[in-house]
Amino acid sequence: MNATNVQSYFSRGYPAHWIFVLSLCGIYLGLLYGLYVPDWQFEVQQAIHLNGPWNSTYIVKKVTCGVIGDLGPACNSAGMIDRYFLGSEHLYKKPAYRNLKICQTSEVSDLDNLPSWCQAPFDPEGLLGSLMAAVTCILGLQYGHILVRVEDHKDRLRYWLLFSVSFFSLGLFLVFIGHPLNKQLYTVSYTLLTTGSAGLTFCALYLLHEYQDESL
Structure with a gap:
């Protein structure tokens, strides 16, 4: 952006968007790593056969946690927040965690031998993940601001x-220092890497479109 465009960008309150993004990321990380997750339990429906027709009953499963900052499928704070505010009965019953090798079995009778959390509900689009979904929207909005405020095609691409590149590099750095790339938890690194990848793809398509227009 030239000096006029930069001044216009800041005068329109766009920096407030970045402050909001940083605030949401801070809240997300604070809740993800700072909340204590106690032991918890849930009910799972199971069919039983006792000298007669098949019947269904509910069995209580217990998950042992008692940890802080765990990002595994059993004891992450994202699931705890959703269970507390939404209730287990309103969460997704077949999360992607069930596809893990440790949760695979071909026999119904082997279900009791699996980790209890393999049958637990979990919503990847829960309350905590919604914070990072909002961050993704705000980051994408900045590309629109550039489209509106900058008229030169080369400056837009720049x-x-x-x-x-900044989003993608920062996402890689977070993965390198130990913040995992986790779609189910919608981690900050996942948000930055996907946003950066989408931005690079958008740049390639925009460049292709402009090249075709010039060749006509």
Whole structure:
């Protein structure tokens, strides 16, 4: 952006968007790593056969946690928040965690030998993940601001690439220092890497479109 565009960008309150993004990321990380997750239990429906027709009953399963900052499928704070505010009965009954090798079995009778959390509900689009979904929307909005405020095509590409490479690099850095790339938890690294990848793809498509227009 030239000096006029930069001044216009800041005068329109766009920096408030970045402050909001940082605030949401801070809240997300604080809740994800800072909340204590106690032991918890849930009910699972199971069919039984006792000298007669098959019947269904509910069995209580217990998950042992008592940890802080665990990002595994059993004891993460995202699931705890959803269970507390939404209730287990309103969560997704077949989460992706069930596809893990440790949760696979071909016999119904072997279900009791699996970790109890393999049958637990979990919603990847829960309350905590919604914070990072909002961050993704706000980051995407900045690309639209550049489209509106910058008229030169090369300048648009330059700043879109700056955003995209920065997001992607920061996401890789977070993965490198130990913040995992986890779609189910919608981690900050996942948000940045997917946003950066989408931005780079958008730049490539925009460049292709402009090249075709010039060749006509």
